[in-house]
Amino acid sequence: MPELPEVETIRNSLADRLQGRKIMGVQMLNCSIVKAPDSALEFEKIIIGKSIEYLSRRGKYLLVYLTQNYVLVIHLRMTGRLIYTGKQKELAKHTHIVLDFDNGYQLRFIDVRRFGTIHLLSVNELDGIGGLASLGPEPLGKDFDERYLGKKLKGKTRGIKQLLLDQKIIAGLGNIYADEVLFDAAILPTRPGSSLNSEEVSRLYNSIVRVIKEAIDHRGTSFKDYVDGSGLQGKHQEHLMVYQKNGQLCMRCSSVIKKERIAGRSSHFCSTCQK
DNA sequence: AATTGTACCTGTCAGC
DNA sequence: TGCTGACAGGTACAAT
Numbered sequence: 001m002p003e004l005p006e007v008e009t010i011r012n013s014l015a016d017r018l019q020g021r022k023i024m025g026v027q028m029l030n031c032s033i034v035k036a037p038d039s040a041l042e043f044e045k046i047i048i049g050k051s052i053e054y055l056s057r058r059g060k061y062l063l064v065y066l067t068q069n070y071v072l073v074i075h076l077r078m079t080g081r082l083i084y085t086g087k088q089k090e091l092a093k094h095t096h097i098v099l100d101f102d103n104g105y106q107l108r109f110i111d112v113r114r115f116g117t118i119h120l121l122s123v124n125e126l127d128g129i130g131g132l133a134s135l136g137p138e139p140l141g142k143d144f145d146e147r148y149l150g151k152k153l154k155g156k157t158r159g160i161k162q163l164l165l166d167q168k169i170i171a172g173l174g175n176i177y178a179d180e181v182l183f184d185a186a187i188l189p190t191r192p193g194s195s196l197n198s199e200e201v202s203r204l205y206n207s208i209v210r211v212i213k214e215a216i217d218h219r220g221t222s223f224k225d226y227v228d229g230s231g232l233q234g235k236h237q238e239h240l241m242v243y244q245k246n247g248q249l250c251m252r253c254s255s256v257i258k259k260e261r262i263a264g265r266s267s268h269f270c271s272t273c274q275k
Numbered sequence: 276a277a278t279t280g281t282a283c284c285t286g287t288c289a290g291c
Numbered sequence: 292t293g294c295t296g297a298c299a300g301g302t303a304c305a306a307t
Contacts, residue, residue, distance in 0.1 A: 002301095003301095060301075075301080075302085076301095077283095077300080077301050077302070078284090078299075078300050078301060079284090079285085079286090079299090079300090094285085111284095112284080112285055112286065113283085113284040113285050113286085113299095113300095114283085114284055114285080115283065115284065115300085115301070115302080116301095117302090130302095130303080131301090131302060131303075156277095157277085157278085158277085158278070162278095165301085167301085167302080174300075174301070175299090175300060175301090176300095224299080263279090264279085264280080264281095264300095265299095265300070266298080266299080266300085
């Protein structure tokens, strides 16, 4: 479940190590992960010999910029991992793609459920990835503010939780942080977007920024699968208020935290202090 | 146009 | 013990 804070932590943990590395070879153990170019042969032909210039992130997408205006776009979906390690280390089960570098190290893409994706494109083809092109603003970017959020919620019949998960509205929130943000803002996940008054929109905005910042500071939430590029776990699971806390007492009002299916997702909330 | 449902995968765990 | 079914969750796409 890598969401924005986890992908940002992965980017941070890999950036220094990958910068300047030359790709000497690639092992494509499961080609179905690679969505572009069409053939494995073409992927190999393009990527071998390129060097890594820098790593960037947009929403939950990791962008690895290469020489000659190429870019590797990686999405980990639910169980994807990227691990930087020496080539002598034995390959983990479900390792699908391995990049070999000029220093004997490798970048390995591991994904139990194989939902993750890799695109190799030239920079001017980036908008060909629909999910990336249609992303809403970064929650910590300057084009995300109360006015924007209010405008996006206006007239929406969908529940606020569903709206927070919509990557076209805001980039990077997933199920964990949507629940945590709504608890922080003391708003019920089922409230229609249009029902929020301006004071609630303001609270929601501040909670989104605060929760995401704190999670990045804690290097992400390691609930099940997530680790950073060095295999290290995050620490934010120690700071969660509602996610997977059903049956436990609310930190704010001591009522019992509930878990219900909302908009097809498990949702955790306090029905006493969230209104 | 906006919204809802389902497919994509595999591992884990509860219940029988 | 071993089987079955529910569940985990991000996104694309089909259906309404």
